[in-house]
Amino acid sequence: MVAVSVKGSTDAVWMAYARIMIRSSNLVAGLPGICLVLAVLMGCEPSYAPRQVIDLRPRTLEIDNHHGGTRRISIHHDGQWYQTFGPSIEVIDPEDGLRIAKIDHKPWGEIGPISDMIVTEDSEPELVVVHAGDRLVRYQLTNPRRPLLVEEIDAETLGIEPYLLSQDGGRVWASGRGGAVRIDRPGITLLSDEGEGAVVGRVVASGDGLAASVGRRILSVDDGRYLGAASELHSLPSELASEIELPGGVVFILRGNEASTVGIMGGDFRERDNKVFPVPIFAARVLDGRLWAVMPEEIVTWPIEGGGRLGAPVFIPIKGARDIAMLRENYYAVGGTFGRAIYRLMADGQGDADTFFAVERNPGRVTMAVGDGRRVLAGSEEGSWLYKIGGSVELSDRALRNNAGQVDELTLSWCDASIEEDGAILRVEPIEGETFEWSPPREGLVYTLEVAGEYLFVGHDDGLECFGYRDGGVIRIGGVWMEGPVAWLFRPRVGDDVAFVSAFGGLGTVKVVADPDSDSTLIREVRRDEAQKVESQMRRDAGMPPMR
Template sequence: MNYEVKQRPRPSTNHLELRHQVLGTAHATVFDEETWYVLQGCSLLILDPATGRVINQLNLDDAGGSGPAVDPLVEPGVIHVVLKDTDVVVLDRTDPLRPFIERRTTAAELGIQPRALNRGRVGPIVSGIGGAVQLPHGHRLIDHEGEVTSVIDNDQVSIYTMGRRVYRQGNDEYVGSATRLAQLPESDEQTGPSPAGIVLPEGSMFFIRNESTGGLAGFACMQGGLLREVDSTRTTEAFRGGVRQLRMRGDRVLIAGSRSVHLYRLSSSGELIDLWSQEIPGARSVDFIDDRDIVVVGEFGCIRYRTDRVSGNVVARQDAPGGLVQAISDGRRIMATGVDGTWEYQIGHEAELVEVPMQVYPPPARQAAVLGWKVKISSDGRHADIQNKIGSSLLPAPIGSRFITVASGDGTFWLGHENGVMMIKPPSNLPMIPVGWEELSPEEKSASGYSPLEGIQKLTIHIDGPVIFLQPLDLGGGVGYASGNGGFGVVREVF
């Protein structure tokens, strides 16, 4: 009796999922109604102001299903949150400590890729790649193929920024230069009416103007139909590395640069007087707790500072593996360098800062091979060259992204890119090619209908990138990753 062992076909992957995640860069923070809100990954975190401990975490989407949460707008009873390029989520916060998702608007419904939220005269305005949209009804205010970075819409003026230029809504007339604009607060429950309305010209606003080596921040207003700095010597400050955000509480002005945070007082004569500063590489967002304390978040995690002290001024701190720039692995753990030093991630478990000598790791792999297949990333990351016995073909990177690294394991290729991880799974068997195939010219091979990509399966999962390192996993399959802003985690196939 003869027995024949038949090869089982390779199972098809239904989708990819994040089985484990250690959140990285905190993108934004708001302190309101004695509650400390932080956006990190796809989550809204609520932190204890006294300890920095997470007391509640609300996932704004399935992990890996959307872009990171990058911009909040807090209004009475609600919070609007932008998930970069994919969604705008509205949260009910009748109970500030236990918000819940009330509704969601996708990028397809908005008609733009959302990036930022702005206060408008009749409600929030979401802006991004493709223009700006009035919420909640979705009326298109600005239609443009570029990225609208901010919108000012009040009784005095309606203008928007794109690149480093400012345009008037309606006729797109150029009126000045700024990277981003924001309205000044009208009043505060604790501090009362803002003194800015007394010492600054009517209609003044915050402005940020970033360039390649640094940035300017301060106050601007419309004069003679053009946007001008209120006073370039008294109300404008310069920062190395660029400016992230401005906040105001009473006569205090808080400015977050990419390398430091500064606190000023707006004097009765309209001058910014330096009160306190702190070097904080990787800062992204700031807010006031009260007249003394502030909160700062960024690539390092979350920190509460006392501004009446030069040293010993950290009240609470929650570290996070953000700003990762290089990584290496021994198969069980990933070591990665960030703004605060070296992190050790036990794959599938927790990550911690470790004291090890600083060293330069090998660059991320740009090519990999398995089972007669080879994948090589182009020098600019715009595409990957996939090769097999049929020939070679170019696979483009996801729209708006670039490939950074590639790894292979268990017959599968994994490509890390600026916005996540892509899986490429070759078919179990390639089609039979005709005799004399090698003698055919590239044009004849192309005309034959055979493709090197025939039968492959391609899936992508969102991660707050760029994904800088991938480690294929032997047990259970999948891949461990280190990401510039997304920290660490594990991506697995779901069959």
């Protein structure tokens, strides 16, 4: 205890607080401070006017973090390995598999995944990519390690929803839902009358002009004549076609409900040889004189012999591959839902045969997911991943025995929400206001719902959406575009974040925040008894509807 003497008084006053000497001349001036200290020491709180924050700023959806996705297309050009990774392009060193650069046309979540990529055969090659159904982007390769943006062409300008790329004689074609189009002549579409929703495949040259697959049919690009049966076509390299005496030859895939066929056709689209497998075939490539077929749990390769016959196969077990590219003799780049790796086919001075190395794993394909409010365990037969919500992710040896079900009905304080018509429609019925309905783009489906705070989160084929209620109506807060479907949403025990898990787009966390670019005058701290009056004035100044 510290003694404090008050001079000029007949009696000394003793107080147990900080070492301060108070003179009689300052006693009157210091009374308010003394009263405050005494109030605190006696356990009382000084009175004050309650304050309230009025925040009229619009809300938006913010991505806390994201991990994983699918690597669909692999290319080697001019000493560089180009690998798609969701909406991004990785530039990778083909010797050690280390990433040199990552090219993002837009921030993750604001643009769809890349569905195809090629390097043009021009004297000044370009890297051309298609963001699924949305746009085509061209990059200059003057410095192959640093592709530079040249041009973006959106789907409306192209005249189609693009998904695939091909080239013939220096002409680059984009094809997809609505037809095929040369990218130097956007808006002039071919095979555009094959029915609503029909997707046109890659364009190839044949002995009878240009052709493309539509569904399981091969059609003439010029007049739509039926030429044969295939789901996907790739032209054989001209040098190899001459060597095996099969000018105009093509590689084909024919996909069925229970089996898939891969093989070689002549320029007349007659089969020269084929192999049938009881699983999907994701890709077929011709590399170093061999045909490579990429399937869910293995890659199979055959030497292409005279007349288009296929020689003895080599089976390469690997789960989760989606594409393969040749890096140099005997070495190949492999990408997919498992991640990416370099593959050595035959033994050499660097190591054993049939070996994967420089492996980078990531969560890609998910068929099951469960959460406990802190973590999410998600995965498939390719492996399990443990994700700390809002934090890191790592491979796990824990077996996935259960699967969290999708939520198709929710009640919030302001509405009832439900998934209707087998996922085609989200219906929101607010306590006040009109019923709101929303459908995903491109005839996609809604899979699951979640609530955090006063916001509704919706997982669907192309990512997730968030909705709220304001001024008597349902409003869109924001969305995240990714390769879907987003089939699982989890709310953590603490906070209003929401964790998402996509079947092919990875996993991560989002939250609703005030728009950082909004007008600063839309947020004020005021006395509680003035709040209603001040908010009314703020709304008038901002041109907002009056308070309800």
